[in-house]
Amino acid sequence: MNPEQLSSTIVAALTALAESGRLTLPDGVPTTVAVERPRSKEHGDYATNVALQLGKKAGMNPRDFAQALAEELTAADGVAKVDVAGPGFLNITVEAGAQGQVATDVVAAGTSYGSSEAFAGEKINLEFVSANPTGPIHIGGVRWAAVGDALGRIFTMAGAQVTREYYFNDHGGQIDRFSGSLLAAAHGRPVPEDGYGGDYIEEIAKNVLVQRPDVLGLPDEEAQEVFREIGVDLMFAEIKQSLHDFGVDFDVYFHEDNLHKSGAVDKAVARLTELGNTYEQDGAIWLRTEKFGDDKDRVIIKSDGHGAYLSGDLAYYLDKRSRGFDRCFIMLGADHHGYVGRMMAMCAAFGDQPGVNLEILIGQMVNLVRDGQPLRMSKRAGTVVTIDDLVSAIGVDAARYALARYSSDSNIDLDLDLWATQSNDNPVFTVQYAHARVSSLLRNAADLGLAAEPHPELLTHEKEGVLLRALAEFPRVVASAADFRQPHRIARYLEELAGTYHRFYDNCRVLPMGDEEPNDLHRARLLLVDATRVVLANGLDLLGVSAPERM
Incomplete structure (x- = not known):
């Protein structure tokens, strides 16, 4: 019996009490009841x-009230005992067979275990990274690549499109400064005062010359336009490749320039005016953002007729909504915190609901540490640490797990030495090793001709119960990660699950020893091991991290 099933059992008991007149609920019987795992096993399986x-x-x-509910629950299938504690807490112990059924349910569900319909029917637009195509993705953007992609996987498992x-x-x-920097590099001139430096600028400039060897013979204004057109494409192709190698691919690449060329800005302004x-x-057109909670009104069309910075945001948001998205998420760096108020006011000005139709998630800084010292810059990029620097230091799996493991609204210091090690001090190694250990045991069982079978009533050992309850928690962990937009809940759960499995394995022999004949307990425990494999693999997949079968 998992928490959702127990919640339904409690709702059924409340319904029976209400229908018999033994209690009256003015607001009706709730559709769900919150249950949780007590800290002490002495307090039962759930509370x-x-x-x-x-x-x-x-x-x-x-x-x-609790006493009346306890009497009704005690008679329910799958409930062994109900105790009333303190001012009215209910501590519930489920029958071994009902608890052991969790292993069967997990294996039967397979890759879909943990899914729900919480966001079913909702179309979600998840915009993240969106780094300017003027250089490699720096470490802040890499954090959003890991967190954003994981959040997309979690929303999908919760039923969203x-x-x-x-x-x-x-x-x-x-973009003008970028193309000017390329032009300067091609001519061997110093980088413009407000331009971009780093080895990558010289690399891209050389590649532009390969495609257009005649460009340096053009006047600077024409040459810079060539460097702009080809250089931006080259830089963005590199960004896309780096993200792909990181396991992150996008469904839509939306060009800001199209907003201004297509008339989308005029359309948005007209809608807001209407x-x-x-x-x-x-001589300018202003948006009444103060009316919707911003600290002041904002110019959207300047007196010279050109769109102000906010005009592109207006057009882009309206375009997303016109494409049918119910929820639009934008993930931004810490330096954009002051941007939230005007964006939410813009959402409200369109008649939408801030926090529902539009959500903005702010990610804090990431600091990399090696040999106890901060790692401050890339040799190639010149000023920042890039996605490729991080991957070359610790690998894709460790990088994705490390960046998704912490709440995105907190600063983090990543010790590159720790995340590169194969030890229990490295959280991703701990979880992946647990999956590899489980997979090894299942291979050994197959070599012995031992197959898993459901005998839920035999899983009565304390460590079996703890592991079963942990597996039963996974759907709720996924749901809370979706509700709170916090993929780190998955990572922390997986680390706890790995420890729980190791303690089970140390106390409960799964495979027969020597000439011992396999029995139903071996088969039941093997099913529990397979259920653990399923949950570890599903959780790692939500973070975009591999689940190795051998290490």
């Missing part, structure tokens, strides 16, 4: 405070 929540509403002392989108910033002054949320002042 709930539903009597504290509903007792007063029912006009009863919560402990009396997810589109991963990269906003290609190919419009504006930064809604009464713009006005003209000093």
